[in-house]
Amino acid sequence: YSTDAKGEFAEVWRYDLTTGEHSPALKDEWDVSFIYFSKSGRYQVSGVNADASTKVSIIDTTTGKAIAMPSLPAGNLRGVNFSADEKTMAFYLNSDTSPSNLFVWQLGESKAKQLTNTLSDAIDQNDLVESTIVRFKSFDGLEIPGVLYKPKQANSNNKVPALVWVHGGPGGQSRTGYSAMQQHLVNHGYAIFAVNNRGSSGYGKTFFHLDDKKHGTDDLQDIVYGKKHLQSLDWVDADKIGIMGGSYGGFMTAAALAFEPEEFKVGINIFGVTNWVRTLNSIPPWWESFKKALYDEMGDPATDGERHRAISPLFHAKNITKPLMVIQGANDPRVLQVESDELVAAVKANGVPVEYVLFDDEGHGFTKKENRIKASNAYLEFLNTYLDK
Structure with missing residues (x-):
């Protein structure tokens, strides 16, 4: 659950239904906007509202290490989802100069694939x-x-x-x-x-x-x-x-x-x-x-x-x-x-x-x-x- 009762910013806390214990799960120097997991729980996805932009982090919970993302255009990631076998990740990327586009990425590969281009054909992105x-x-x-x-x-x-x-x-x-x-x-x-x-x-x-x-x-x-x-x-x-x-x-x-x-x-x-x-x-x-x-x-x-x-x-x-x-x-x-x-x-x-x-x-x-x-x-x-x- 999310709460700002423990500090200036919204943090994610954990509540154990069996013991009734509350404990911190995730905090940052900004509001933590969301947290969720892939199907098996292996990958933790979290988003932070960092100075008016969304900063997304993806962690392999088996190692505790961050997943190195492929090279992407500047922008805000959202809507991150993993396939059932946890080998493919889909997400949206939105920026000042582009509406949200859908990407897919095979984990470990150097590049992600952009599936959509939602900017009007009448607009040159370089003009934005x-x-x-x-x-x-x-x-x-x-x-x-x-x-x-x-x-x-x-x-x-x-x-x-x-x-x-x-x-x-x-x-x-x-x-x-x-x-x-x-x-x-x-x-x-x-x-x-x-x-x-x-x-x-x-x-x-x-x-x-x-x-x-x-x-x-x-x-x-x-x-x-x-x-x-x-x-x-x-x-x-x-x-x-x-x-x-x-x-x-x-x-x-x-x-x-x-x-x-x-x-x-x-x-x-x-x-x-x-x-x-x-x-x-x-x-x-x-x-x-x-x-x-x-x-x-x-x-x-x-x-x-x-x-x-x-x-x-x-x-x-x-x-x-x-x-x-x-x-x-x-x-x-x-x-x-x-x-x-x-x-x-x-x-x-x-x-x-x-x-x-x-x-x-x-x-x-x-x-x-x-x-x-x-x-x-x-x-x-x-x-x-x-x-x-």
């Missing part, structure tokens, strides 16, 4: 960008990590516009790996800095809880300081930095425009909460098991309603002066359409440009490829119009 892990100091000196994508054409003589990307959650994590949406924007000349603000998972439980009941304040300042870091890079146009994100990241986008109205030039709110009072008071039945954890982090509306109103961008929309795009699913059970309707109307009343894209056949997130494409093209058109002009 590998990320780098970057850290910066926030307002209080706390070190904040992030995943940075630099367009190939960017340099000190050709500065590019940039976007701070905020992940969902609260408590999510931006990780390395293939993102068609991010690569599309980077390919069109926009740098992306996916900031893992305080409260993000993957960096220990202390870091994870630093934003408890401080949402829209301390974590928002991490995002602002992420923007300041972008401005320090000689290949970024310091006057052309926007913010975007989905779900909780959509909230942070709207919060940035409402509470730090001069920091970002534009914002793209994708399925984002803007009224925490309504959201926390209308939790659907299937969220019931998650409600206590959410209340522990966000606060109980019975006692923290005033703070929820104070951090909700909808109630402070009069402060928004920069162009805004809102993406909404008509069937969203978490962020009701009325919430985005109200935000869009309020910002329009300020005389501020607002683009509103409503998907009649989506909920909280995209399920249809054609809608993802439509949204990605909408992001690009909006940014070309209002950020890189």
Whole structure:
């Protein structure tokens, strides 16, 4: 079983059903994401969330030694499985520049065989960008990590516009790996800095809880300081930095425009909460098991309603002066359409440009490829119009 009760990170522990004894099985300097075994138990496969990438280790339990893997492209392994005779291993490999592909490997051979090529024939993989892990100091000196994508054409003589990307959650994590949406924007000349603000998972439980009941304040300042870091890079146009994100990241986008109205030039709110009072008071039945954890982090509306109103961008929309795009699913059970309707109307009343894209056949997130494409093209058109002009 997995627990972080014994330290900062999730560890794997063993429980003996006969003796009732608990003992450590596997730990690392990061969260151990998974552990499992081949059919006979000879091979142990484990994965660690190492600085926003998955590090997989395979051990021969008969010798205790790691299995030497064949030469592979850079990326994150997942879905490792062994054949019944334990002579063949299959796995998926995903990277910044390639969606997941299926490989098979005969143990001991020098090369693995790639069985699929899932990247579109219309895309040259050489045009895609590998990320780098970057850290910066926030307002209080706390070190904040992030995943940075630099367009190939960017340099000190050709500065590019940039976007701070905020992940969902609260408590999510931006990780390395293939993102068609991010690569599309980077390919069109926009740098992306996916900031893992305080409260993000993957960096220990202390870091994870630093934003408890401080949402829209301390974590928002991490995002602002992420923007300041972008401005320090000689290949970024310091006057052309926007913010975007989905779900909780959509909230942070709207919060940035409402509470730090001069920091970002534009914002793209994708399925984002803007009224925490309504959201926390209308939790659907299937969220019931998650409600206590959410209340522990966000606060109980019975006692923290005033703070929820104070951090909700909808109630402070009069402060928004920069162009805004809102993406909404008509069937969203978490962020009701009325919430985005109200935000869009309020910002329009300020005389501020607002683009509103409503998907009649989506909920909280995209399920249809054609809608993802439509949204990605909408992001690009909006940014070309209002950020890189």
